[in-house]
Amino acid sequence: MHDIRAIRENPEMFDAALTRRGGAAMASALLELDAERRARIAAAEAAQAEQNRASKDVAAAKGRGDEAGFQRLRDLVAEKKADVARMQAEAALLDGRLRDLLLTIPNLPLDSVPDGAGEEDNVELRRWGAPRDFGFRPVEHFQIAGVSRGLDFETAAKLSGSRFMLLRGGLARLHRALAQFMIDLHITRHGLEETWTPVMVLEEMMTGTGQLPKFGEDSYQTRDGYWLIPTAEVTLTNTVHGDLVDHASLPRRMVAHSQCFRSEAGSAGRDTTGMLRQHQFEKVEMVSITDAGTGLAEHERMTRCAEAVLEALDLPYRTVVLCTGDMGFSARITHDIEVWLPGQGRYREISSVSYCGDFQARRMNARYRPEGGGKPEFVHALNGSGLAVGRALIAVVENGQQEDGSVDLPAALHPYLGGATRLGADGALV
Structure with missing residues (x-):
C-alpha cells in the first residue's frame, strides 16, 4: 500500500x-x-x-x-x-x-525497470547452459512414453474436474524428489530457514500480500471464510504481520514447500494441455524480510538461489527483468527465470523473484526499529519461487527424454531416488 x-x-x-x-x-x-x-x-x-x-x-x-x-x-x-x-x-x-x-493501486516500479506493455518487452539479463541437440524431434512432457504412464489426467478429472493431475509410480516419486532436493539445497547451501505453514489463511493475510481485494477471483475461498493460499509467499511474508521486529534478526530468510491453489480465472484457454497450468500444484517458495537498505542486494541473492537449482539440475535457462506492464501487483522489480522446454522449443517461466519494498509491510503494519534507536520503519519484503515443482518436473523429463520414451535423470536427484538414474519407458525408475 x-x-x-x-x-x-x-x-x-x-x-x-x-x-x-x-x-x-x-x-x-x-x-x-x-x-x-x-x-x-x-x-x-x-x-x-x-x-x-x-x-x-x-x-x-x-x-x-x-x-x-x-x-x-x-x-x-x-x-x-x-x-x-x-x-x-x-x-x-x-x-x-x-x-x-x-489497496487497489499497484506498487510503483523502480526507475531501472524497463518500460513496456507485456512479456515481449521484457529484457534478458543472462543465459545459462545450452539446449541439448537431441538427434530426434523432442516432444512435450505428456507425450513421453515413460511420463504418460504415470500422468493420469483422466482419473484426476473424475475426482476433481479439469486442470488437476494425478501422478503415479516413478513419476510421483520423481516429483517428490524434486521438492526434497530443492528444500535441501536452499537450507544447506543458501542458509534459508525451512518453514512449514498452513495452506488456509485469514482474509487479512491475503490482503497483506496484495492478493486481496483486487484479485480475489484468482484464489479459492472456503464457505467459512478462509482462503487457500496461491503461494506460500502469503504465509511466509505474513509471519511478521503486525510485528515490530528486532533489527538484529534481519534479514529473515525462509523457505517452504507447500500445496498452492489458483483458480486461474484470467488464463482461460492458456496451456490447457499437460500439467503446465493447474488449479492445485506444489511450489518451493522463498521469502526474505529485510531492512530498507539491503532489499535490492537481497533481490540479486534470491535470484541466484533460484538459478542455482536449475544449474544443479543441469537445465538451461535464461533470466529476464520484467517490464513495467508485465510485473505483478506488489512488485517494484521482478526477475523471471525461464527454463528451456525442448518439447515447446522455447523458454517458459519457472520462477518469479520480486522485490516489493515496503509495499506489503504497509498493508501488514510490519516494522523494525533501526539500530541505535529511532522511529520504527517498515520492513522490506521479497519473494521468489525456488522452484515451481510441477514445472521443474516438466523441464527435467523434457530435457532428459530419450528416443525410446525413457528419461535420463539429473545426477543431483539420484540420491533422492534410491540410486535410480532413469525413468524407464514403462514408467518405472531404474
Whole structure:
C-alpha cells in the first residue's frame, strides 16, 4: 500500500510511475479524498476543543450559582459532543474509503525497470547452459512414453474436474524428489530457514500480500471464510504481520514447500494441455524480510538461489527483468527465470523473484526499529519461487527424454531416488 504523505509531497512522480505501469493517474482523486478526510478530522478536533472549553465553563457556572448560564453551557456541551461524534464518524468513513482505494493501486516500479506493455518487452539479463541437440524431434512432457504412464489426467478429472493431475509410480516419486532436493539445497547451501505453514489463511493475510481485494477471483475461498493460499509467499511474508521486529534478526530468510491453489480465472484457454497450468500444484517458495537498505542486494541473492537449482539440475535457462506492464501487483522489480522446454522449443517461466519494498509491510503494519534507536520503519519484503515443482518436473523429463520414451535423470536427484538414474519407458525408475 502507498503512503498518502508521499503522494502529497510528489503527486506528479506518483502519477508518472503509475502511467509507466499502464495505469491511470490517481493522485488527484486520492488527494481530494485525503483533503476531505483531513478537513473532517480538523473540524472534529476544533469541535472537541470547544466542547472541552464549554465543559470547564459549565463547572464554573455551577460553582457561582448561575443556573441560566449553567443550562445554556450544558446544552452547548451536548451540541458539541454530537458534532464531534458526527465529524469523527465522517472522518472514519472517508479514511476507510481512502484505504480501500489505496489497496487497489499497484506498487510503483523502480526507475531501472524497463518500460513496456507485456512479456515481449521484457529484457534478458543472462543465459545459462545450452539446449541439448537431441538427434530426434523432442516432444512435450505428456507425450513421453515413460511420463504418460504415470500422468493420469483422466482419473484426476473424475475426482476433481479439469486442470488437476494425478501422478503415479516413478513419476510421483520423481516429483517428490524434486521438492526434497530443492528444500535441501536452499537450507544447506543458501542458509534459508525451512518453514512449514498452513495452506488456509485469514482474509487479512491475503490482503497483506496484495492478493486481496483486487484479485480475489484468482484464489479459492472456503464457505467459512478462509482462503487457500496461491503461494506460500502469503504465509511466509505474513509471519511478521503486525510485528515490530528486532533489527538484529534481519534479514529473515525462509523457505517452504507447500500445496498452492489458483483458480486461474484470467488464463482461460492458456496451456490447457499437460500439467503446465493447474488449479492445485506444489511450489518451493522463498521469502526474505529485510531492512530498507539491503532489499535490492537481497533481490540479486534470491535470484541466484533460484538459478542455482536449475544449474544443479543441469537445465538451461535464461533470466529476464520484467517490464513495467508485465510485473505483478506488489512488485517494484521482478526477475523471471525461464527454463528451456525442448518439447515447446522455447523458454517458459519457472520462477518469479520480486522485490516489493515496503509495499506489503504497509498493508501488514510490519516494522523494525533501526539500530541505535529511532522511529520504527517498515520492513522490506521479497519473494521468489525456488522452484515451481510441477514445472521443474516438466523441464527435467523434457530435457532428459530419450528416443525410446525413457528419461535420463539429473545426477543431483539420484540420491533422492534410491540410486535410480532413469525413468524407464514403462514408467518405472531404474
